[in-house]
Amino acid sequence: METVHTQGVWMAEALQKGTMExxxxxxxxxxxxxxKAAFLIYFPIVYYLNKRTGIAVVWVTVISEWLNLVFKWILFGERPFWWVEESRLxxxxxxxxxxxPPTCETGPGSPSGHAMVTSAVWWVMVSAAASFLHSCTRxxxxxxxxxxxxxxxxVxxxxxxxxxxxxFPHQVIAGTLTGFALGVVLNRTVPxxxxxxxxxxxxxxxxxxxxLLHSGLEHFGVDLSWSITLAKRWCSQKDWIRMDSRPFSSLTRDCGAMLGLGLAQFWKPGGWPLPWVPRTLCLALSSLALYHINRMPLPSSPPVLFYILYFIRFTVMPQVVMVLVPGFVHLLTAKNKQE
Known part of the structure; x- marks a missing residue:
């Protein structure tokens, strides 16, 4: 893998030199x-356009990111920002x-989570958009x-x-192809x-x-905190090390979003029936609410407290988009009609 990694570093250097502006x-x-953009940005936009596709965005994001975490624990991929120093080449x-600032992620590098989740989630969105355009225009x-x-x-x-x-480039390619396959399969099983x-x-x-996977690997002597150690050692700015980039953060995020999706459909099965103009208001209010919820600072110590609060944060988000904001707008518009 040294040759593959080395060529990847030289490609990164050429890319930085050629496009630094x-x-x-x-x-x-x-x-x-x-x-996180799938939950914070794409989900509310898509949900107010088409409820099924919006639910599919959360579903596909959760499963693909969870599988990405599993793959990373098993494949032990290096990241360029620490491999350059560790390799001594x-x-x-x-x-x-x-x-x-976004460089210093603390999880293993293979496959790329950004590429894998984006490939899966965007397939859900573009396939729905393509079907809609074809049905309208043929x-x-x-x-x-x-x-x-x-x-x-x-790309x-x-x-x-x-x-x-x-x-590295091969990690991006692996993530993209895996995400595409997951997007095709999971889009058929939307809950x-x-x-x-x-x-x-x-x-x-x-x-x-x-x-269980984490405990099993550690039982056989696998140190799953190796990537966190290397990230802290070679990150050029210590404040770029973020708790929400740790593997267990993605796990709690996915579990919270999955539970929140279920609760939202439990509180209001089928969602609120709203015309297009109120939906636009819902989108604006939901995006504003999610922005502020995501910006709320969480204590990084002790880590367990951070993970619990992070879980709660992403449990709340689907309910804001699917129940609370549409319910408020529905009551507001219904009251205006009565007056």
Whole structure:
């Protein structure tokens, strides 16, 4: 793998040298490819356009990110920002590369979570958009537009991850292909109108499955904190090390979102029936609420407290989008009609 890693580092160096003036654009793209963006940005937008597709976004995000965590624990992928230093191969000819705030993720690098989750989630969205365009226009040319945007965005996300030294090219390719396959399969099994028990069982299954795998690997002498140690050692800015990039943060995020999705459908099966104008208001209010919920600071110590609060945060988010905000807007519009 040394040759593959070395070529990946030189590619990152060439990409940084050639496109450093677009640093802000690369950072924006990598932000839009973050798995959290699926919950915070794509989910509310898509849900108010089509409820089933919105639920599919959460479902596919949770399962694909959980599988990405499992793959990372098993595959032990390096990350460029620490491998450059740990490999000792660049003592005489060090690459001219630099780190950025999103660089210092603490989990293993293979496959890329950004590429994998984005590939899966965007497949759900673009396939729905393509079907809608085809049903309205019967034009295969217009139907192809969402798929073209899909490919372009995946390429941009992958290059952004290489640019900031978060991943090697082969990790991005592996994540993209795996995510595409998951998106195709999971989009056929969307848990719309499923009972709350299904979501409780799925949440517990994801949590206990990850814990059992973690305990089993550690029982056989595998140190699963190795990547956290390396990230802390070689990150150029210590404040770039974030708790929400740790493997257990993604686990609690996914479990919370899964439970929240079940609770939202339990409180209000089928959702609130709203015309297009109130839906626009719902989108604005939901996006504002999610933004502030996500910005609320959480204590990083002790870690268990952080994970519990992080779990609660993502349990609340689907209910804000699917129940609380639409319910408020429904009552508001109903009152105005009565007056």
């Amino acid at each position: 677009y640093e802000k654009q690369w950072l924006f793209v990598t932000h839009m490819g973050d798995p 660049f003592v005489e000819n060090p690459p001219q590369v630099q780190q950025f 034009s295969r040319l217009l139907m192809a537009v969402p798929y073209l945007l899909y490919v372009l965005f995946l 941009a996300v992958g290059l952004s991850r290489i640019f900031i030294l978060a991943h 719309e109108r499923r009972p709350l028990l299904f979501f409780l069982q799925t949440c517990m299954g994801l949590f206990l499955g990850a814990l």
